[in-house]
Amino acid sequence: MSVQPETETGTAGAAAEAPEEGAYSFAAMEAKWPQVWEDLKVFTPVDDGSKERRYVLDMFPYPSGDLHMGHAEAFAMGDVVARYLRQQGYDVLHPIGWDSFGLPAENAAIKRNAHPSEWTYANIDTQAASFKRYAISADWSRRIHTSDPEYYRWTQWLFKRFYERGLAYRKNSPVNWCPKDQTVLANEQVVNGACERCGTAVTKKSLNQWYFKITDYADRLLDDMDELRGHWPERVLAMQKNWIGRSEGAHVNFVIEADGGQPAKDVTVFTTRPDTLYGATFFVVAADAPLAVELVTEEHSAALDAYREQVKALSEIERQSTEREKTGVFTGRYAINPLNGEKLPVWAADYVLADYGTGAIMAVPAHDQRDLDFARTFDLPVRAVLDTGEEDPAVSGTATSGEGTLINSGALDGLPKADAIPAAIEILRQQGTGEKFVNFRLRDWLLSRQRFWGTPIPIIHCPACGEVPVPDEQLPVTLPADLRGEDLSPKGTSPLAAVESWVNVKCPECHGPAKRDTDTMDTFVDSSWYFLRFVSPEFTDGPFDPEKINDWMPVGQYVGGVEHAILHLLYARFFTKVIHDLGMIDADEPFSALLNQGQVLNGGKAMSKSLGNGVDLGEQLDKFGVDAVRLTMIFASPPEDDVDWADVSPSGSAKFLARAWRLGRDVTSAPGVDFATGDRALRTVTHRTIADAEALLDHNKFNVVVAKLMELVNSTRKTIDAASGGADPAVREAVETVAVILSLFAPYTAEDLWNVLGHPASVANAGWPTHDEALLVQDTVTAVVQVQGKVRDRLEVSPEIGEDELRELALASDNVQRALDGRGIRTVIVRAPKLVNIVPA
Numbered sequence: 001m002s003v004q005p006e007t008e009t010g011t012a013g014a015a016a017e018a019p020e021e022g023a024y025s026f027a028a029m030e031a032k033w034p035q036v037w038e039d040l041k042v043f044t045p046v047d048d049g050s051k052e053r054r055y056v057l058d059m060f061p062y063p064s065g066d067l068h069m070g071h072a073e074a075f076a077m078g079d080v081v082a083r084y085l086r087q088q089g090y091d092v093l094h095p096i097g098w099d100s101f102g103l104p105a106e107n108a109a110i111k112r113n114a115h116p117s118e119w120t121y122a123n124i125d126t127q128a129a130s131f132k133r134y135a136i137s138a139d140w141s142r143r144i145h146t147s148d149p150e151y152y153r154w155t156q157w158l159f160k161r162f163y164e165r166g167l168a169y170r171k172n173s174p175v176n177w178c179p180k181d182q183t184v185l186a187n188e189q190v191v192n193g194a195c196e197r198c199g200t201a202v203t204k205k206s207l208n209q210w211y212f213k214i215t216d217y218a219d220r221l222l223d224d225m226d227e228l229r230g231h232w233p234e235r236v237l238a239m240q241k242n243w244i245g246r247s248e249g250a251h252v253n254f255v256i257e258a259d260g261g262q263p264a265k266d267v268t269v270f271t272t273r274p275d276t277l278y279g280a281t282f283f284v285v286a287a288d289a290p291l292a293v294e295l296v297t298e299e300h301s302a303a304l305d306a307y308r309e310q311v312k313a314l315s316e317i318e319r320q321s322t323e324r325e326k327t328g329v330f331t332g333r334y335a336i337n338p339l340n341g342e343k344l345p346v347w348a349a350d351y352v353l354a355d356y357g358t359g360a361i362m363a364v365p366a367h368d369q370r371d372l373d374f375a376r377t378f379d380l381p382v383r384a385v386l387d388t389g390e391e392d393p394a395v396s397g398t399a400t401s402g403e404g405t406l407i408n409s410g411a412l413d414g415l416p417k418a419d420a421i422p423a424a425i426e427i428l429r430q431q432g433t434g435e436k437f438v439n440f441r442l443r444d445w446l447l448s449r450q451r452f453w454g455t456p457i458p459i460i461h462c463p464a465c466g467e468v469p470v471p472d473e474q475l476p477v478t479l480p481a482d483l484r485g486e487d488l489s490p491k492g493t494s495p496l497a498a499v500e501s502w503v504n505v506k507c508p509e510c511h512g513p514a515k516r517d518t519d520t521m522d523t524f525v526d527s528s529w530y531f532l533r534f535v536s537p538e539f540t541d542g543p544f545d546p547e548k549i550n551d552w553m554p555v556g557q558y559v560g561g562v563e564h565a566i567l568h569l570l571y572a573r574f575f576t577k578v579i580h581d582l583g584m585i586d587a588d589e590p591f592s593a594l595l596n597q598g599q600v601l602n603g604g605k606a607m608s609k610s611l612g613n614g615v616d617l618g619e620q621l622d623k624f625g626v627d628a629v630r631l632t633m634i635f636a637s638p639p640e641d642d643v644d645w646a647d648v649s650p651s652g653s654a655k656f657l658a659r660a661w662r663l664g665r666d667v668t669s670a671p672g673v674d675f676a677t678g679d680r681a682l683r684t685v686t687h688r689t690i691a692d693a694e695a696l697l698d699h700n701k702f703n704v705v706v707a708k709l710m711e712l713v714n715s716t717r718k719t720i721d722a723a724s725g726g727a728d729p730a731v732r733e734a735v736e737t738v739a740v741i742l743s744l745f746a747p748y749t750a751e752d753l754w755n756v757l758g759h760p761a762s763v764a765n766a767g768w769p770t771h772d773e774a775l776l777v778q779d780t781v782t783a784v785v786q787v788q789g790k791v792r793d794r795l796e797v798s799p800e801i802g803e804d805e806l807r808e809l810a811l812a813s814d815n816v817q818r819a820l821d822g823r824g825i826r827t828v829i830v831r832a833p834k835l836v837n838i839v840p841a
Contacts (some may be wrong), residue, residue, distance in 0.1 A: 016081060016409040018605065019528055022665065023660035023751075023752045024300055024626060024657070024661045024750060026391050026624075026625030026626065026628070026654070026657075026715065026749070027625070029627075029748040029749065029751070029752045030625070030626060030748055031134065032752075033135075033747075033748055033751050033752070033761075034132060034133075034135070035749075036761050036762070037761070037762060037764075038140075039191045040761060040762060042137075042761075042762045042764050042765065043086075043092075043094065043138060043139050043140075043764070044139050044141055045091045045093050045139060047091065047548075047551075048091075049551070051089060051090060051091035051094075051780070052089075052090050052158055053090065053091045053093065053551055054085045054090040054091070054092050054093070054556045054827075055093045055211050055552045055553070055554070055555045055556050055557075056078060056081050056085065056093070056555070056556060056557045056559075057078070057081040057094070057095065057531055057534070057555045057558050057559070057591075058074060058075055058078040058091060058096075058150060058528070058558075058559045058560065059070055059074070059558070059559065059560030059561070059564060059568070060096065060098055060099050060530060061099065061127060061832070062098070062099050062123075062126055063098050063100055063102070063105075063120055063123035063124045064104055064123065065123055065124075065126070065127075066123075066126050066130055066133070066617070066618065067127055067129060067130040067131065067617055068607075068617055069600040069617050070128075070561075070599065070600050070613050071542075071617070071622075071635045072134070072600070072620075072629060072630070072633055073130070073597055073598070073599075073600050073643060074560065074561065074597045075134065075136055075840065076561035076630045076633045076634055076745075077559055077595065077597050077633075077634070077639045077702065078094075078557075078595075079094075079135075079136050079137055079630075079704050079744075080634065080697070080744045080745065081557050081559065081595070082094035082702075083137050083743060083744045083764060084697050084744055084768075085556075085746070086137070086764060086765065087740060087743070087764070087766065087767060087768040088297075088768045089767060089768070090477070092137075093139065093142075093534070093535070093552055094136075094137055094138055094139060095139050095142040095143070095144075095534040095537075096131065096139075096142075096143055096543060097134065097142075097143055097144035097145060097146075097530060097534065098124050098127070098139040098144075098145045098146065098147075098153060099146055099526060099527050100120050100121075100124060100145045100146050100147040100148075101146050101147045101152075101453055101454045101455065101520075101523045101526055102450060102453060102454075102523050103181060103183070103197060103453070104197075105117075105119050105120045105453050106451055106452055106453040106488050108257070109453075109484060109485065110115040110485060110486065110489055110711045111425055111490055111620055112485075112490050113484060113485035113486070115481070115482075115483065115484045116452065116453040116488070117147065120145075120147060120453075121145075124145060128143075129451070129627060130606055130617075130618070132327065133621065133626060134621075134630070135626055135627075135630075135651070135747040135748060137747070137764065138268060142534050142537045143537075144530065144533055144534065144537050146452070146455075146523070146526035146527070146530060147616035147694075148479050148780055149476045150476075150525075151530075151533065152259065152455040152456075152476055152526065152783070153475045153476035154529075154533065154542070154543035155455045155521065155525060155526055155529070155827065156455060156456070156458040156470070156475050156476055156477060157459065157472060157475055157542075157543060158391050158456075158529060158543060158575075158579070159455075159471075159525070160458060160460060160469050160472070161461075161578075161582055162212060162578060163262060163469060164469075165578070165581075165582075165823065166213065167212055167213045167216065167578060168210060168211070168212055168213070168447075169210070169211055170207070170208055170209060170210050171209065171211065171228060171465070172206060172207070172208050172210060173206065173207075173210075173354070173355065174204045174205070174206050174288045174312075174354055174355075175204065175205055175206070175207050175209055175446060176189070176202045177202065177203050177204060177205035177207075178195040178200055178202055178483040179200055179201075179203060179837060180195065180198050180200040180490075181195060181197060181198055181200070181490060182450060182490025182491065182492055183449055183451055183490065184205075184209060184446060184448055184449060185202060190202050190278070190315055190316070190317075191238070192315070192317065193314075193317060193318055193520050196317075196545040201313070202315060202837060203313055204288060204311070204312040204313075205312075207448075209446055209447075209448040209519075210446075210447050210448040210457060210519065210521075211444040211445060211446055211447065211448075211629065212444060212445040212447055212462070212574070213444050214442065214445045214570075214571075214574050215295065215440060215443065215444050216735065217574050217577055217578070218244055218246065218440040218442050219438075220245045220247070220577055220588075221240070221244055221437050221442075221573055221574065221577070222240075222241060222786045223238065224247055224573075224577075224588070224589060225241065227589060228570070228589065228592075228594075229517055231592060231593040231594070232591075232593070232594040233562070233594060233596050233640070235562065235565075236565040236569065236594060236596065237464060238566065239565040239566055240566060240569070240570055242441075242442065243442060243550075243566045244440055244441065244442045244570075245440055245442060246375075246438060246439075246441075247270075247272050247438070247441070247442025248272065248436075248437075248438050248439075248478045249267050249270060249271050249272035249273065249274060249421075249436075249437060249438075249439065249441045250270070250271060250274040250424070250425045250428060250434050250435065251269070251270055251434055251437040252268065252269050252270075252271060252274060252338060252362065252428060252433065252434040253266055253267075253268050253338060253433045253437055254266070254267050254269065254283065254335040254337070254338060254344075254362070255267075255335065255336045255338075256295060256333050256334070256335050256336075256346060257299055257333065257334045257335070257336065257343070259332065259333055259334075259526060259650070260297055262295075262333075263557050264292070264298065265295070267291065267335065267358070267360050268358050268360075269283075269358055269360050269361050269362050270358060270437060270439045271359065271361070271362060272358035272439075273364065273367065273421070274368050274387050274421060274424040274425055274428065275340070275385075275386075275406060275409070275412060275415075275420035275421045275423070275424045275793070276364045276366075276409075276416060276542045277337060277339045277340075277362065277364075277409075277424060278337075278339060278340055278383075278384060278385045278408055278409040278410060278412070279364040279365075279366050279367060279383050279384065279385035279408070279409075280337055280342075280344055280362040280363060280364050281336040281344065281363065281364070281365060281375065281380055281381040281383055282344050282345050282346075282347060282363045282365075282374075282375070282380050282381075283334075283344040283345065283346045283360070283361070283362055283363060283383065284328070284346075284347050284348070284349050284350075284351075284352050284360065284363050284371075284374070285346070285347075285348050285355040285359060285360045285362050286348070286349075286352040286353055286354035286359040286360070286775045286778050287304070287307055287308055287311045287328070287329070287347065287348040287350050287352075287419075287566065288308055288311050288312070288348075288350075288354050289351055289359040289360075290356035291359055291360060292304060292308070292331065292348040293753065294330050295333050295346060296331040296332060296333070296348070297331065297332030297333060299332055300329060300330060300331055300332040301327045304329050304331065304348055305486055305827065307327070307328070307348065308348075310327075310350075311350045314350060315702055316353060318369075318784075319350045319351055319353065320351060320353070322369060322370060323375075324351075324386060324625060325377065326349065326351060326370070326373045326374040326377045326378075327349065327350060327377075328347045328348055328349030328374065328378065328417030329347065329348050329349075330345060330346075330347055330348075331346045331347065331348055331488075331604060332372075333345075333346040334346060334728065335362075337362075337408065338428065338431060338433035338434065339424075339427065339428075340410065344362070344363075345380070347363075347378070349372075349374060351370050351374070352823045355442070355443050357444070363375070363380075364385070365381075365382045365383075365387070365393070365399070366382050366384040366385065366392075366394065366399060366400065367384075367385070367399050367400055367401050368399055368401065369385055369398070369399040369401070371399070371450050372393055372397070372398075376397065382394035383408060384400070384407065384408065385406060385407055385408045386400060386404040386405070386406060386417070387405045387407045387408070388400040388402055388403065388404035388427070389404070393685075395802075399723065403416070403417050404416070404417060406420045407739055411423070411427065412424060413804075419554070419623065427565075433799050441607065445522075445571065445574075446522070447521050447522040447524075447525055448519040448521075448522075449494075449519060449520050449521065449522055449752055450490075450493055450494040450519060451481060451494060451495070451520050452479065452488050452494065452496060452520065453479075453488075453520070454520030454521055454522075454523060455520055455521040455525065455526060456476075456477045456478075456496070456516070456517070456520055456521075457519055457520065457521060458475060458476075458477050458517075459517040460505060460507060460514045460515065460516055460517070461515050461516075461517060462507035462509065462510065462512060462514040462577055463512070463513075464507070464510050464512055465507055465509045465510050465512075465514075468507055468508055468509050468514070469508075470508065471508050474508070478605075479496075480496070480499050480501075480502050483499065483719075493518065494518040494519050494520065495520075496516075496518040496520070497518040502516065503515050503516050503518060506839060510811040515686050517812045520705045523569050524567055524568060525571075526569040527568055527571075527572070527576070528568070528575040529543065529570045529572070529575050529576075529579070530582060531572070531578070531590060531591075532549065532552075532553065532576075532585070533823045534646075535548050535549050535551075535552045535553065536548045536549070542584075544584075546584065549584070549585050550585060550586045550587075553585055553586070553587045554576075554589055554591060554592050554595060555590060555591045555592065556586040556592050557591075557592070557593045557594075557595060558590075558591035558593065558594050558595070559595045559597065560594075560595075560597070560740070561595065561599075562596040563598060568738075569591075569594070572590045572591070573590060575586060575590075575591060576590040576747055576751045577589075577816055580699075595639055595640075596638065596639075596640050597639050598637065598639070598640055598641045598642035598643060599642045599643070600615075600633075600642070600643050600644075600645060600838070601642050601644045601645065601646075602614070602615055602644065602645045602646050603644070603646045607645075615645050617629075619652060621740075623650075624650040624651060624653070625652075625653050625654060625657075625748070626652040626748060627654075627657055627745075627746035627747070628631055628650045628651070628654040628746075629650055629653075630655040630659060630746060631651045631656070631706065631744060631745050631746050632648050632649065632653045634652065634702045634703060634706060634745050635648075635703050635706040636648045636703065637703060638700070638701065638702075639700055639702060645813045651724065655810065656710060656713070657746055657749045659713055659717070659737055660709075660713050660753065661749050661752060661753050661756075662747065663713065663716055663717065663720070663731075663735045663738060663753070664735055664739070664753045664756035665727075665736050665756060666720050666726040666758060667726050667731055667732050667733070667756075668725070668726045669726070669727050669728070669729050669731070669732045670758070671757065671759060672731075673732055674729060675702065675729050675730060675732070675733040677729050678729035678730025678731070678732075678733060679719055679724055679728050679730040679731075680730075680775075681719075681732040681764050682715060682719045682728070682731065682733075682734055682735060683734075683772075683775055683822065684714065684775050684776075685711070685712055685715045685734070686733055686734045687728070687771040687775040687779045688711060688774060688775075688776060689708050689709065689711070689737065689741070689769040689770075690737060690741075690768075690769050690770075691776055692705075692708050693705045693708055693709070693741055694768070694771075695707070697744075702744075702745070705741065705744075706745060709741050712734060712737065712738060713738060715734070716731060716734040716735060716738065719734070723819070732757070735753070735757060736754075736757060736766075736769070736779045737769050739753040739757065739763050739766070740754075740763060740766050740767075740768065740769055742759075743763045743764055743766070745765070745782065746813075747763075750763050751763050751764075759826070778799055779798075780796040780797060780798060780799070781796075781797060781798075781799050781833050781834060782794050782795070782796060782834070783795045783796075783797045783801075783806060783809075783810070783818055783832075783833055783834055783835065783836060784834065784835050784836070785810045785813060785815075785836045785838070786836065786837045786838065787816055787820060787838045787840065788819075788838070788839060788840055789818075789837070792813070792815045792816050792818075792819045793810070793813045793815040793816055795809055795810065795813070797809065797833055798833065799833050800833070801832055801833045802832060803830040804830045806827055806830055806832045806833065806836060807836065809832050810830075810836040810838065811825075811828070811838070816838065820838070820840055823837060823840040823841055824840065825839070825840060825841060826839045826840060826841045827839045
């Protein structure tokens with residue numbers, strides 16, 4: 001949808017001109033109303049229980065510079081929800097803050113020879129001013145920044161509670177390492193084998209890292225999605241489900257034979273197909289797993305060492321690709337198949353991942369394509385144990401993994417897959433060599449970062465006492481204030497490690513010499529609980545006020561991009577469940593409803609400097625005004641769809657706003673006039689608009705509400721220009737309705753219109769108008785009459801008209817008789833009250 005441009009004094013193309021007396025001027029409105037709203041505390045919730053509460057939250061921004069077009073779209077959508085709920089009489093919490101820790105600030109500080117806080121807080125000030133200009137209905141009294149010590153004190157406090165429950169722990173493991181940023185990356189931060197921030201190829205490095213044990217909550221994170229269905233986008237739920245990746249199968253215990261002084265060793269593998277154990281012809285361990293080094297014989301150790309170096313340069317996507325040629329090395333050892341006693345050669349390969357399952361697999365090449373590709377590369381046996389009716393995989397080169405009947409499988413022969421799986425598990429259980437098991441693709445959350453600008457991990461390492469949490473009364477562990485510029489440059493360890501005065505401390509338990517942990521937390525930790533802090537940001541005795549938290553949580557409507565489906569949203573759900581289990585909140589899901597907005601494109605492509613298709617938000621606001629930009633974003637498409645700025649018309653939106661605003665100057669009846677005495681036709685349009693808008697807003701169809709509002713403006717103008725004019729009470733009712741509905745989308749224009757109508761500020765609290773059901777009842781409907789498929793007449797009839805009466809009216813029509821021209825009638829099809837189709841003989 002779009003509206004056509006029209007030049008208006010003080011609107012599009014004329015922002016710098018002085019407006020004529022009585023002309024629409026967005027610049028004058030933007031100068032006038034913000035201070036009024038602030039003085040009246042219009043958007044500060046009363047929070048006293050006198051009204052039903054609603055919590056609306058936008059995903060808070062990162063302060064990377066001024067606001068851009070994406071912010072303009074996302075925050076306009078969330079603001080519609082908040083303003084609508086406020087109009088409905090709810091006590092609305094709609095706070096704002098900044099996700100202000102992160103690597104970009106650190107890089108900017110190195111470049112500018114500054115402290116990261118300088119860049120961060122300067123950008124926050126810039127964005128805050130822009131948000132206020134953009135008229136977001138935010139409660140600024142609850143503003144938070146995750147880089148404030150007053151905030152990250154409680155991030156550290158929560159870390160300690162997780163640590164006490166065994167949910168925060170350290171382990172040595174191969175991690176994704178960005179050589180340029182010199183830091184660890186979570187799996188989700190590696191995109192196509194490269195660092196998502198700088199694009200450098202990611203390698204592997206073995207480090208001792210902190211993890212959150214999110215896998216303990218895998219079942220709940222998956223099962224509780226049923227509560228969200230219908231309130232969250234299905235694609236987000238599907239993405240989380242796939243990421244968690246629950247697989248049911250079995251743990252199977254293999255014995256690795258002793259060899260050359262190396263003792264026998266039990267190794268457990270996870271498989272979803274224990275029924276195919278008789279088809280296992282070799283055994284594979286992840287090349288980068290410690291198990292590979294432990295198993296390899298001296299004869300093959302040099303080859304394994306060289307191969308492990310090659311594997312470090314590969315991403316997980318590359319390693320698991322079915323397109324890559326399979327590589328690996330023989331370890332010199334053999335595993336014993338627990339069902340048939342066969343010796344299986346043990347290989348180390350890159351297509352098995354160290355941290356999925358147990359880091360080892362039984363390879364069944366006939367029924368797994370990657371195993372088959374590996375077997376064909378290294379001339380290993382292929383034995384089919386599932387008859388699917390397809391060609392033998394050893395001949396075709398294509399694994400058969402579907403349904404079938406077991407063959408070559410001892411006691412399992414003749415069983416279908418569905419019966420063979422539990423039968424195989426039962427045999428393993430009776431032998432003591434296996435059991436039913438549920439595995440997850442989800443891995444524990446790696447939270448260590450070798451960065452400066454993040455929340456310090458509140459752990460002290462003591463040679464005598466081990467890991468010692470910093471006592472609560474000593475929190476927050478603050479960052480040094482004097483590191484800047486090159487002191488922050490990547491050196492393979494956290495910049496904090498070089499600050500001896502910060503690192504070296506006394507152990508809280510034995511008071512001997514000890515050292516602080518020098519890693520900082522992944523910034524996703526900060527954003528995994530910020531919505532809880534907004535409830536009581538000044539509370540000093542905990543992360544939030546326990547007396548207030550259950551009044552507001554869970555968030556009723558969360559708004560943000562689908563790109564956060566796996567990372568932020570999954571982590572926030574995990575944090576909320578842990579905090580619930582700590583007995584601190586009643587809710588165990590953070591966000592009852594989720595709205596994803598689309599992207600803002602230009603010419604069909606994402607805006608970028610390299611493409612030269614960027615659009616500067618500030619310039620758009622200066623040229624067209626805040627309301628026109630907001631309205632354009634909302635009118636362009638449903639919230640979840642992309643907006644192509646090349647296809648929309650902010651100048652057209654400015655024209656419409658001016659037309660709506662001018663209605664107020666034509667109203668001559670006094671406030672409080674009896675609307676019931678006004679023009680019934682216009683009242684019907686007004687009340688239909690109210691009813692339709694309510695239903696559409698409840699389903700986030702904001703763009704259609706704007707279209708309905710435009711129709712109401714047109715109908716009102718026609719009534720004013722007709723004989724009844726601006727004195728008709730129905731005109732005031734219509735224009736007041738325009739002001740209230742428009743306040744959701746264009747707050748400056750709506751406020752000014754409300755003021756012109758003689759009402760005190762603020763229209764944001766005017767209250768949603770009530771529609772009269774009696775005015776929604778249609779007196780007549782239009783029945784279309786066709787002859788041989790062509791429209792020949794339109795009849796105004798009662799909605800209750802019967803088929804016989806409608807048939808008679810249609811046949812009596814002069815237009816119909818002329819079309820029939822004396823011909824007989826073969827049939828008459830009647831669909832009362834809207835259609836009659838006459839077929840001549």
